[in-house]
Amino acid sequence: MTSSTIDAPADVPVVDVDPFADDFLTHPQEYHRRLRDAGPVVWIPSYGIYGCAQHVSVHAVLNDHGTFISGAGVGLANFNKEAPFRPKSLILEADPPSHTKARAILARILSPRTVTQIRSTFAAEAESLIERLLQRQAAGEKIDAVKDLAEVYPLKVFPDAVGVGSAGRENLLLYGDMIFNAFGPRNERLRKAAEKVEPVTAWIMAHCQRENLSKDGFGELIWQAADAGEITAAEAPMLVRSFLSAGVDTTISGIANALFCLASHPDQYGLLHKDHSLARPAFEESLRYESSVQTFFRTTSCDTELMGVSLPKDTKVVTFLAAANRDERHWPEPDRFDVQRRPAGHMAFGSGIHGCVGQVVARLEGEVVLTALAKRVSRIELLGEPKRRLNNTMRAMASMPVRLIPA
Ligand code: OVV
Numbered sequence: 001m002t003s004s005t006i007d008a009p010a011d012v013p014v015v016d017v018d019p020f021a022d023d024f025l026t027h028p029q030e031y032h033r034r035l036r037d038a039g040p041v042v043w044i045p046s047y048g049i050y051g052c053a054q055h056v057s058v059h060a061v062l063n064d065h066g067t068f069i070s071g072a073g074v075g076l077a078n079f080n081k082e083a084p085f086r087p088k089s090l091i092l093e094a095d096p097p098s099h100t101k102a103r104a105i106l107a108r109i110l111s112p113r114t115v116t117q118i119r120s121t122f123a124a125e126a127e128s129l130i131e132r133l134l135q136r137q138a139a140g141e142k143i144d145a146v147k148d149l150a151e152v153y154p155l156k157v158f159p160d161a162v163g164v165g166s167a168g169r170e171n172l173l174l175y176g177d178m179i180f181n182a183f184g185p186r187n188e189r190l191r192k193a194a195e196k197v198e199p200v201t202a203w204i205m206a207h208c209q210r211e212n213l214s215k216d217g218f219g220e221l222i223w224q225a226a227d228a229g230e231i232t233a234a235e236a237p238m239l240v241r242s243f244l245s246a247g248v249d250t251t252i253s254g255i256a257n258a259l260f261c262l263a264s265h266p267d268q269y270g271l272l273h274k275d276h277s278l279a280r281p282a283f284e285e286s287l288r289y290e291s292s293v294q295t296f297f298r299t300t301s302c303d304t305e306l307m308g309v310s311l312p313k314d315t316k317v318v319t320f321l322a323a324a325n326r327d328e329r330h331w332p333e334p335d336r337f338d339v340q341r342r343p344a345g346h347m348a349f350g351s352g353i354h355g356c357v358g359q360v361v362a363r364l365e366g367e368v369v370l371t372a373l374a375k376r377v378s379r380i381e382l383l384g385e386p387k388r389r390l391n392n393t394m395r396a397m398a399s400m401p402v403r404l405i406p407a
Contacts, residue, residue, distance in 0.1 A: 006048030012309050013038040018046050019295065019318065020184040025390045028294065029335075032323035041309040047076060047185065049297075049316040050309070053323035055330035055347070057307055061298055061319050062351040068298035068317060070354055071095040075183030075297055075393075080314055085182055085194075086201075089245070090238050091357065099353065102239060105230060106357045109221045115360050118161055122364055125157050126372040134376060134406055145263065145380070145400040150256035153369055158247050158361070162240070163217020164207050171200045176249025177391060183297070184392025204244055208237035218243060247358055249394060250292050251365050256397040258286035258366060261337050263380040263402060268339045273407070276374045282339035283366030287348035289337045291322040294395050296350060321347040322395065379405040 008014045015038045017031050018024055024031050035042055035053035042051045052058045061068045071094055073079040079088065088094065091102040129152060137143050155169050178193040178200075206212055213219035219240045226236040262269040262282065272278045295318050302313050311317065324347040326334040331343070349356035356362065373380075386400040 005045035008043045008045060009310075009312075012041065012043040012050070014045060015042045015051070016045055019044070019051075019320070020187055020189070020392045022390060025294075025392075026388065028322060028395075029326065032320060032326060035320060036323055036327055036329075039309075040307040041311075044318070047316075049076070049318055050306075050311055051318045051320065052306075053320040053327075055324040055327040055345075058319045058321060058324035058347055059351055060306065061317055062296075062347070062354070065095065065353050067301055067304050069095050069301045070099070070298060072299035072314075073297065074354075076185050076316060076318075078299060078314065078316055080299070087238065089242055090235060091242055092246070092354070096353070101231070102235075103353070103357060105222065105225045105239065106242065109218050110358050110361055112360055114218075115364050118157075118361075119364060119368075121160075122157050123368040123371070126153060126368040127375075129153055129156075130369075130372045130376050130404075134404060137404060142383070143402055143404060145259045145402045146256050146386075146397045147399060149369075150259060150397070151252050153255060154248055154251040154365060157365065158251065159244075161218055161361075162243050162247070163214035163219040164244070165212070165214075168203055171203045172244060172248045173252075174200045175204050175244065176252075176394075177389075177396075179245050180249060180293075180391050180393040182392075183295070187392070189390065189392055204241065205237065207244065208240035210236070213240070243358075246356075247361070249396070250358075251362050253292035253394050253396045254283070254287060254362060254366055255369055256400070257290035257292060257395060258283050258370065259380065259402075260386055260397060260400060261286040261289055262370075263382050263386075263400065265337050266379060268337055269380055271339055272370065272374045273378055276371050278339050279370035279374060280363065280367045281342050283363065283370055284346070285337060285339050285341050285343055286366075288325045288331075288341075288343040288346040290395055291325050291346075291348040292395055293348065293350075293393060294322045295320055295393055319347075321350065373404075376407055377404045378407040381405060 015035050040054045040057035044051050133143055159169055178197040181190040181193040210223045222239045223236050225231050226233050272282050297316050297318050300311050300313050300315050304311050328334050349359045381403040383401040387398040389396040389398040
């Protein structure tokens, strides 16, 4: 971040906040309210960017991919003005037509049909993990819902499904932390995450190569798309990289935040315990209430107007997904965590052509973990203050000491 601020354009409400500062990331809700109340489009002088925090404006930006493009990066950095910190993602940091091709391949692999194939394995893993945790707890061990559950489950099932071997998987946690910090400014948080990551990047790229992927995983299916001539052999490892970048940290935080919501709303956990079919809607509501990915940026491809505000070409617009998910202009009682809500239209997976391509797998993971928990645990007792892990983009948790009261 620069020490000076950038002058506001005329006729835009100014909100002088730093969305990547510790205090903002620790209690985003109060800042999100200020941003929403200032108007559908605001100016954030500390970074010289526009911001959208209302549901209507976040939706408008994400659903006009011709005006609000992704190819110049979906973080603060404008790739038209500075080099990307890693070769651009072929799907995330791309626009049609190249985006369309990459998207079609990933959507085919991460399809509802795939979910029916992996469901029983994913459910069995969730059940056996909860069973093991209850046994360890009965033997006197303390359980941490983040370290022992939310981090363990996705790190087992997702790399298994992609076809990545078990050695060194914890590298995926460091990589995810760096990637999601890198969508923000080059602050101390990013510097610290980037420091640790060099050997990790080499490990990630090696595990995108065909010889390091099993013959029966999502990774191999990408390579088969290269065999079929849909993509080049150089593009294949880049699409595998998208799995490894976007598939682990996101679901870890999604599950950790869901566990936090349920542990801190015992009445809502009680409803889930009584009716296991609430697992899926409860996970969805926790995505609305505590969205894993808090922000994504777009870049204007031309001079344009958005809800009465003129935006110049080649300027950055940040969409506050989590703020849209608590906008009282859109949701009744948005600050109430309600597992019976059915919050269709939330922005936690984004919206439009870039909406999360892995959302069916993410939802499967959330559903089977909460179902396994609901079956075997009558109450989640918080034993200490849960600790957040601050990240420029991800609403993440570091630890959450709990007692799981067996049913
Ligand atoms: C949605 C997302 C997050 C991070 C990385 C990527 C995608 C990617 O495609 O690399």
